Amino acid sequence: DRLKESKVYMKALFDYNPSEDKATPCQEAGLPFKRGDILQVVSHDDPTWWQAKRVGDSNLRAGLIPSKSFQERRLAYRVKMGTMPHLRSPGRPLSGLRRSFRLSRKGRQDTPEETPPESEFLTYEEVTRYQQRPGERPRLVVMIGSLGARINELKQRVIAENPHRYGVAVPHTTRPKKTHEKDGVEYHFVSKQAFDADAQNNKFIEYGEYKENLYGTSLEAIRSVQAKNKLCIADVQPEALKTLRTAEFKPYVIFVKPRIPESQPRHTSGTSPAGGEQYRITDEDLEEMRQSGAQMDQQYGHWVDRVLVKEDMASACAELRGILERLEREPSWVPVSWLR
Numbered sequence: 001d002r003l004k005e006s007k008v009y010m011k012a013l014f015d016y017n018p019s020e021d022k023a024t025p026c027q028e029a030g031l032p033f034k035r036g037d038i039l040q041v042v043s044h045d046d047p048t049w050w051q052a053k054r055v056g057d058s059n060l061r062a063g064l065i066p067s068k069s070f071q072e073r074r075l076a077y078r079v080k081m082g083t084m085p086h087l088r089s090p091g092r093p094l095s096g097l098r099r100s101f102r103l104s105r106k107g108r109q110d111t112p113e114e115t116p117p118e119s120e121f122l123t124y125e126e127v128t129r130y131q132q133r134p135g136e137r138p139r140l141v142v143m144i145g146s147l148g149a150r151i152n153e154l155k156q157r158v159i160a161e162n163p164h165r166y167g168v169a170v171p172h173t174t175r176p177k178k179t180h181e182k183d184g185v186e187y188h189f190v191s192k193q194a195f196d197a198d199a200q201n202n203k204f205i206e207y208g209e210y211k212e213n214l215y216g217t218s219l220e221a222i223r224s225v226q227a228k229n230k231l232c233i234a235d236v237q238p239e240a241l242k243t244l245r246t247a248e249f250k251p252y253v254i255f256v257k258p259r260i261p262e263s264q265p266r267h268t269s270g271t272s273p274a275g276g277e278q279y280r281i282t283d284e285d286l287e288e289m290r291q292s293g294a295q296m297d298q299q300y301g302h303w304v305d306r307v308l309v310k311e312d313m314a315s316a317c318a319e320l321r322g323i324l325e326r327l328e329r330e331p332s333w334v335p336v337s338w339l340r
């Protein structure tokens with residue numbers, strides 16, 4: 001009946017266009033949506049077609065959307081028939097990252113992905129409104145970025161402006177400490193043996209190698225920031241989200257991608273008007289950045305709560321500051337499994 005408002009909300013993990021759906025009983029009655037939209041399921045009486053409204057839509061009429069089980073079944077079928085690559089399959093590796101800061105991943109993440117169980121198909125995730133209460137641990141903020149996003153600098157700047165409120169998860173590294181660095185501030189500087197032992201004991205949520213040194217972030221590094229009642233900002237490899245998406249951390253994921261101009265006017269490279277050295281960005285670099293962003297979006301976009309398109313460092317800092325303030329003040333959508 002009309003008085004009973006449905007309390008079932010689903011976050012869409014895929015784009016849906018009813019006019020391209022051959023299976024729908026009625027294309028006109030379909031509700032189009034995009035990945036990331038929140039859908040209020042008004043009726044799930046039918047096992048194949050749900051009736052739903054999009055949250056935030058002024059349109060009061062509900063439309064038809066494929067049910068979770070139906071969508072899972074047809075995705076599984078398409079993968080089996082080879083008409084669709086699996087969404088979770090690792091993307092094409094980027095060729096020739098010259099200014100590479102990508103770290104090779106170690107351990108079980110290196111094993112090739114197999115076809116996952118049906119429940120891993122990207123369909124819907126049941127969500128609910130969540131508002132952190134005063135005194136409650138703030139959600140973990142995870143920043144992931146595509147090539148050229150420089151999230152480390154972004155994060156450091158915003159934390160430096162507000163060190164009492166925000167904190168960073170200090171990673172471990174085996175590289176030598178530089179003179180201006182302090183142990184426990186930039187990194188925990190440890191021996192290779194100590195690092196390996198910690199890795200063996202599953203202390204790291206992720207780790208990797210860069211220029212023959214090991215780097216990794218421990219769970220403890222995140223917990224110790226949160227124990228001080230600060231909002232913890234971590235920039236980790238996005239694979240770490242598999243581990244971090246729990247009720248304990250309730251990660252809020254920000255994907256930073258640089259704004260990439262269509263094509264670079266040739267004459268802008270060289271020296272800047274001020275006469276200083278300007279570093280040259282070729283069309284090839286831009287293409288790499290574009291590919292890196294697309295790959296990140298394809299592999300991890302469904303876990304992203306907010307995309308920050310970075311114009312320049314100053315405006316990106318201002319935007320990040322705003323996002324963090326709103327996150328603490330306003331309710332946000334989280335998987336229901338985090339609150340049970």
Ligand code: 5GP
Nearest residue numbers: 101103171172175207208210215216217237
């Ligand atoms: P640097 O030695 O110049 O401080 O850092 C080298 C690289 O290691 C940077 O690209 C930085 O992002 C990466 N790095 C720093 N901490 C971590 C971490 O906890 N995990 C991973 N995977 N990489 C890190």
